[in-house]
Amino acid sequence: MAINTRSQIDAMSFRPASRIASIGVSKILQIGARANAMKREGFPVIILGAGEPDFDTPDNVKEAAKAAIDRGETKYTALDGTPELKKAIAAKFQRENGVDYTLDEITVATGAKQILFNAFMASIDPGDEVIIPTPYWTSYSDIVEICGGVPVLIPCDAEVGFRLRADQLEKAITPRTRWVLLNSPSNPSGAAYSEADYRPLIEVLLHHRHVWLMVDDMYEHIVYDGFKFVTPVAIEPRLKERTLTINGVSKAYAMTGWRIGYAGGPKALIKAMAVIQSQATSCPCSVSQAASVEALNGPQDFLKGRQASFKHRRDLVVSTLNAIPGITCRAPEGAFYTFAGCGGVIGKTTPKGKRIEADSDFTDYLLEDAHVAVVPGSAFGLSPYFRISYATSETELAEALRRISEACSKLQ
Ligand code: PMP
Numbered sequence: 001m002a003i004n005t006r007s008q009i010d011a012m013s014f015r016p017a018s019r020i021a022s023i024g025v026s027k028i029l030q031i032g033a034r035a036n037a038m039k040r041e042g043f044p045v046i047i048l049g050a051g052e053p054d055f056d057t058p059d060n061v062k063e064a065a066k067a068a069i070d071r072g073e074t075k076y077t078a079l080d081g082t083p084e085l086k087k088a089i090a091a092k093f094q095r096e097n098g099v100d101y102t103l104d105e106i107t108v109a110t111g112a113k114q115i116l117f118n119a120f121m122a123s124i125d126p127g128d129e130v131i132i133p134t135p136y137w138t139s140y141s142d143i144v145e146i147c148g149g150v151p152v153l154i155p156c157d158a159e160v161g162f163r164l165r166a167d168q169l170e171k172a173i174t175p176r177t178r179w180v181l182l183n184s185p186s187n188p189s190g191a192a193y194s195e196a197d198y199r200p201l202i203e204v205l206l207h208h209r210h211v212w213l214m215v216d217d218m219y220e221h222i223v224y225d226g227f228k229f230v231t232p233v234a235i236e237p238r239l240k241e242r243t244l245t246i247n248g249v250s251k252a253y254a255m256t257g258w259r260i261g262y263a264g265g266p267k268a269l270i271k272a273m274a275v276i277q278s279q280a281t282s283c284p285c286s287v288s289q290a291a292s293v294e295a296l297n298g299p300q301d302f303l304k305g306r307q308a309s310f311k312h313r314r315d316l317v318v319s320t321l322n323a324i325p326g327i328t329c330r331a332p333e334g335a336f337y338t339f340a341g342c343g344g345v346i347g348k349t350t351p352k353g354k355r356i357e358a359d360s361d362f363t364d365y366l367l368e369d370a371h372v373a374v375v376p377g378s379a380f381g382l383s384p385y386f387r388i389s390y391a392t393s394e395t396e397l398a399e400a401l402r403r404i405s406e407a408c409s410k411l412q
Contacts, residue, residue, distance in 0.1 A: 023142045027379035035373035046400040047373040048388045051187060052256040053336065055306055061253060061295045068290030077283045080274045081108030081262070085289045088296040089262050098234045101264035107273050110284050112218055112248040112261030116143050119214065119244055122272035124149040128178040133164040134381035135339055137187045149178070153381050158330050158341055162189035166200035173208050183216040185223060188380045188387040189339040190332020192223060195230045202236045212242040221252035221303050223334035224311045241266055252303060253295040258288040310336050313390040313397055320401040324408045336391040339377065343384045348411040359384040370403035
């Protein structure tokens with residue numbers, strides 16, 4: 001059949017919805033795709049961009065998944081988590097955080113990313129504001145925007161330890177503020193909030209009862225130098241009625257592909273999030289939920305060994321970067337990222353005669369000249385910095401750092 005009317009032609013060309021107009025494909029994914037394309041062309045590219053541990057999922061967790069399949073646990077489950085998993089999560093919150101959540105205050109989703117999505121979808125009206133300190137994990141602002149909200153970005157640079165201060169929070173709160181979103185330890189900075197860091201922020205929140213707190217504790221188990229992880233509700237129980245405490249199995253148990261995240265929060269919010277989930281996925285994967293029960297209830301001692309290995313790599317990255325003229329790197333308290341300042345190379349010229357104007361020029365140069373893929377600070381809302389993920393083998397890491405040093409020494 002011939003297509004000859006305007007409406008038929010229009011119907012064929014895709015027009016994206018306005019809600020995604022300002023949201024591009026994640027810069028991290030773009031850099032990964034470029035680095036992989038170069039690898040396919042034969043360049044020896046080392047990618048320090050991945051946000052996932054290079055360790056394997058523990059064997060006991062894999063066995064639990066296999067046993068669940070053999071028991072026939074391959075059907076839809078309860079909408080926002082099996083009772084077994086919710087019980088394991090409640091026990092985890094009790095044991096590790098000293099916080100009591102009942103089963104109807106707990107929700108499980110397809111990754112912590114979906115927890116964030118469900119929470120914002122369930123709570124944000126057009127124009128509602130969400131305070132997000134930068135540098136931030138890029139999905140935060142994108143999800144807020146998809147949900148019609150307004151991300152209010154507050155720069156928190158290396159001088160303040162990449163942490164939001166109480167006066168900044170106080171100034172950013174308006175009658176439209178719905179949430180403040182904190183991530184400790186942080187992706188991308190690795191900075192974490194101690195109890196003393198949290199207290200002044202909590203004081204501010206106690207004075208603004210309309211503001212809810214969302215905390216992303218995803219990297220809780222990856223902390224160094226005896227840092228004492230704490231979650232805000234454990235510090236101030238009065239915040240519990242308006243806090244969503246997010247966590248997951250992806251990073252601690254090297255289970256990124258299993259897609260299980262969870263949260264504890266007030267019943268009404270948890271119920272509203274379930275409404276969104278019921279129309280999005282019906283439930284998280286049954287087999288992954290069984291595996292996560294084992295991850296949370298099973299032996300935890302291997303976490304220490306992994307932490308020690310990450311710490312070793314962190315020390316290597318921090319000391320090597322700090323020895324490079326023009327680069328400064330704060331030692332992060334946790335996670336497996338460093339967010340190094342590259343202000344000292346801005347204005348310099350590469351051997352090919354290109355002037356480095358921004359952190360993305362620097363990371364482009366590292367990819368092209370040194371064949372090392374890292375992510376510019378601009379992708380996380382704060383410049384001039386670059387993020388290194390050190391969740392990679394020590395041999396590869398050492399070689400990547402050697403190449404970065406060499407590339408920097410060639411700048412004029
Ligand atoms: N929060 C932070 C800070 C993250 O870095 C990530 C993963 N990159 C997530 C949440 C999401 O984790 P997942 O969806 O795998 O549970």
